[in-house]
């Protein structure tokens with residue numbers, strides 16, 4: 001092992017890791033938000049809107065992330081949209097993730113029995129309050145696991161951003177490898193980084209799931 | 224029809240001696256001894272959880288028993304002969320060799336849904352007896368004829384009624400020409416109107432001299448077809464006698480009496 | 493902005509030629525991953541603790557590291573340990589081995605939904621384990637897992653675009669090359685996206701058809 005190399009390139013690698021985290025977190029949050037909006041629109045609008053949303057979902061899910069990134073980053077300027085590598089990375093993340101998030105939220109909506117909603121409407125609770133107070137808390141139990149899963153998938157997709165020169169972890173690692181002619185150590189370190197990220201996220205997801213299920217446990221022990 | 228076990232001419236094909244079985248701390252079978260004679264129909268009855276299935280499954284070593292012996296024609300089933308405790312199980316190939324001569328029919332049929340009736344019956348002939356496909360298929364068809372399903376050979380299990388599925392399962396077992404057949408509540412998963420067709424097939428097999436051990440809640444079958452009936456209670460074989468002694472006069476054993484009592488009440492209502 | 497369909501039409505033959513390699517990558521990838529996945533799944537549920545742990549490590553490693561990183565590792569690292577693979581082999585191996593981790597889990601889920609009684613019936617008849625797996629468990633698991641396996645194949649069509657990074661002339665790489673000559677990235681990449689979409693849409697329809705035909709009732 002060439003520890004001195006890691007000392008020399010450590011700061012760059014850490015910065016790269018920071019950029020990866022930034023793109024991942026902002027991209028995931030944005031994607032989840034957009035996905036949520038899509039799922040809500042889908043639920044509460046008429047068929048033409050639904051049809052368009054469905055087409056959007058199919059098209060985005062039917063094409064590779066890398067191509068979407070290329071369309072935005074290389075093609076964008078020709079359509080008057082000039083973005084920095086990091087900006088286009090984040091935007092394409094938001095777009096790429098949104099249909100998957102939308103599907104997860106949609107399945108959550110569908111899992112709530114209609115009777116509950118009718119009961120709420122019958123006593124005059126507004127639609128927004130129904131969504132916030134009745135649907136979301138129950139959905140959380142069901143969708144935490146798929147959400148965690150997908151967020152983990154997204155964390156690994158950040159590596160693809162290196163292809164459009166976003167200075168994220170893989171990019172910095174490749175730079176280091178090229179400049180020092182060492183390959184094994186940097187890449188094994190990189191793999192470790194990602195693996196850690198995945199393990200930590202999975203654990204976080206489990207905690208959130210336990211938290212979301214607390215009302216189920218209480219009622220179970222009460223009976 | 225009722226063979227008297229006290230007569231010395233009968234020859235046991237299977238002997239159970241001091242059989243005990245634990246699931247962790249729970250003792251499911253407690254010191255069971257029992258003979259199954261050649262060409263005999265032995266029915267096992269008893270309340271739910273008394274260990275009937277467990278006993279049956281020990282006979283072909285689907286369950287490992289910890290104490291005692293199960294022997295078929297003198298050979299110890301499942302464990303290596305003479306191995307010190309803890310006993311060593313037989314090598315898988317040797318165990319399979321024992322099992323192919325012991326047929327088993329399950330409550331839930333357990334047919335393979337991606338095979339037709341004919342393929343279900345032929346599979347073991349091909350994989351275990353190493354028959355060619357054509358011969359296996361013609362023997363499968365013969366077995367299906369025996370259970371009156373010659374015309375359903377091409378049906379998948381999903382295209383058969385419960386009673387028909389169970390008869391395919393019986394054909395699957397008899398095609399291997401076993402020396403003894405084990406039935407675990409073969410009619411319990413069936414709608415009442417389908418029970419008869421399965422029992423009729425089993426009756427026919429009994430008449431042809433097949434040795435059968437049948438766990439059942441069908442008291443009529445036990446009374447009319449069995450040579451002997453064993454009554455299990457809390458893992459113990461309380462009694463094992465000809466059906467006339469069990470169902471005829473008021474039985475002397477209080478546990479058997481109360482079991483039959485509840486059974487009659489349930490069926491009158 | 494002048495969007496030119498003409499550029500797309502003129503370059504479509506090249507894109508389609510690239511799409512052929514995309515299909516080669518994803519189809520060989522899925523074949524490899526199904527075969528490997530069966531064994532990993534068997535190890536994952538085996539009675540032997542060591543096998544189980546090894547399979548768990550495999551699954552966790554290949555699912556925990558980005559495929560692009562795995563691809564680069566196969567491409568650059570294997571030569572360093574004396575295994576000089578051509579780029580195409582490295583790409584197929586990386587895609588197949590990574591996908592196998594997912595396929596193993598798909599098959600495990602499918603296997604768990606096969607009633608245990610079917611295995612008991614086979615054991616009671618004396619059917620040996622190899623035949624039990626080959627004839628009874630695997631065919632049913634593949635059938636039950638078919639929708640997920642088709643999804644996995646569609647996923648592979650998409651991730652095969654990563655192979656462009658190690659120079660395989662598949663759809664994405666061809667699009668990059670054309671862009672380098674025509675300076676029309678918007679048109680070309682949109683066209684490539686359309687080709688990907690058509691492939692995946694077709695696959696999902698085929699999958700649905702196969703699912704209907706394989707149903708047993």
Ligand SMILES: Nc1ncnc2c1ncn2[C@@H]1O[C@H](COP(=O)(O)OP(=O)(O)OP(=O)(O)O)[C@@H](O)[C@H]1O
Pocket residue numbers: 246249251269270271272273274275276277278
């Ligand atoms: N795999 C197992 N693990 C733990 N306990 C078991 C297991 N299988 C059976 N038992 C227990 O052993 C006892 C006997 O079970 P068994 O299935 O043999 O009863 P049974 O007489 O066949 O009942 P039934 O008429 O309901 O089929 C029961 O108390 C059951 O709970």
Ligand SMILES: [Mg+2]
Pocket residue numbers: 275276277407408
């Ligand atoms: Mg039972």
